[in-house]
Amino acid sequence: GAGWLYLRRQKEQRLRQRRLRDLRALALGQGDFQLQDTSGTPRSRSDLLGQWVLLYFGFTHCPDVCPEELEKLCRAVELLEEVPGLPPVQPLFITVDPARDDAAALGRYLHDFHPRLQGLTGTAEQVRAAAGAFRVYVSAGPPDPDGDYVVDHSVLTFLLGPDGLVRDCYGRSRTAEELAKSVRGHMESYEPLPP
Amino acid sequence: AARMAAPTREERTACWGARDEFWQCLDSHGDDAAKCEKLRRAFESRCPQQWVKHFDKRRDFLKYKKKLETEGYVPPEAAGKS
Numbered sequence: 001g002a003g004w005l006y007l008r009r010q011k012e013q014r015l016r017q018r019r020l021r022d023l024r025a026l027a028l029g030q031g032d033f034q035l036q037d038t039s040g041t042p043r044s045r046s047d048l049l050g051q052w053v054l055l056y057f058g059f060t061h062c063p064d065v066c067p068e069e070l071e072k073l074c075r076a077v078e079l080l081e082e083v084p085g086l087p088p089v090q091p092l093f094i095t096v097d098p099a100r101d102d103a104a105a106l107g108r109y110l111h112d113f114h115p116r117l118q119g120l121t122g123t124a125e126q127v128r129a130a131a132g133a134f135r136v137y138v139s140a141g142p143p144d145p146d147g148d149y150v151v152d153h154s155v156l157t158f159l160l161g162p163d164g165l166v167r168d169c170y171g172r173s174r175t176a177e178e179l180a181k182s183v184r185g186h187m188e189s190y191e192p193l194p195p
Numbered sequence: 196a197a198r199m200a201a202p203t204r205e206e207r208t209a210c211w212g213a214r215d216e217f218w219q220c221l222d223s224h225g226d227d228a229a230k231c232e233k234l235r236r237a238f239e240s241r242c243p244q245q246w247v248k249h250f251d252k253r254r255d256f257l258k259y260k261k262k263l264e265t266e267g268y269v270p271p272e273a274a275g276k277s
Contacts, residue, residue: 063246064249067204141245146244150249
């Protein structure tokens, strides 16, 4: 009866809390970053507080994976926009190729995807620190005679909650619909971790 | 030297289309690249060289993966290499 349901809900809540504490214990994405957006304005991680964020690391010279993952991320944001009463999700792209992806290059690239999609770049050191804060692997390949190269990197989309912590991460195999469903689930069960 | 701009959305789509046409040709000719030279040249002209290399590797990987799925893994020693 109702007693059993209550106990089950309590158990689910404890499991959720434990999972969130484990995420925090992993210190995944605890580090701050100092980058610049496509208008050149300095942005740090704390600027994202108070919002839900879907964050992807990539580069504009990427042959296929980055456009596909960005399409997927933006499609998930669109699906969530269709659900009444949900807070907006901020789609965000951070480059792993700051040598080529300056503010102007990022602006041109991201323009194609979603009107609210923002991009961040910086110096090599700043970008390295930001990728490191999210444990994102980055390795630029050897340049060809034209100076062109690809950047090997972890392919992950991170969900950040309004308290700034990573709530989930999604790989290549997840669809836009699965992303939207997962984000919605996180939003509906959101409880900020105690400080 | 001026830095090369990244391909635009239109250029990406054109590259992927040329790649897919080339791959479809290979699929229908048992991967005989000699039968698909025109499409190969179109693919190379539509895509940055780095992307051509990336897609060539991807095709090799997909073929290898298919081989694993159908034939199973054969270690190099057992394949009779001297």
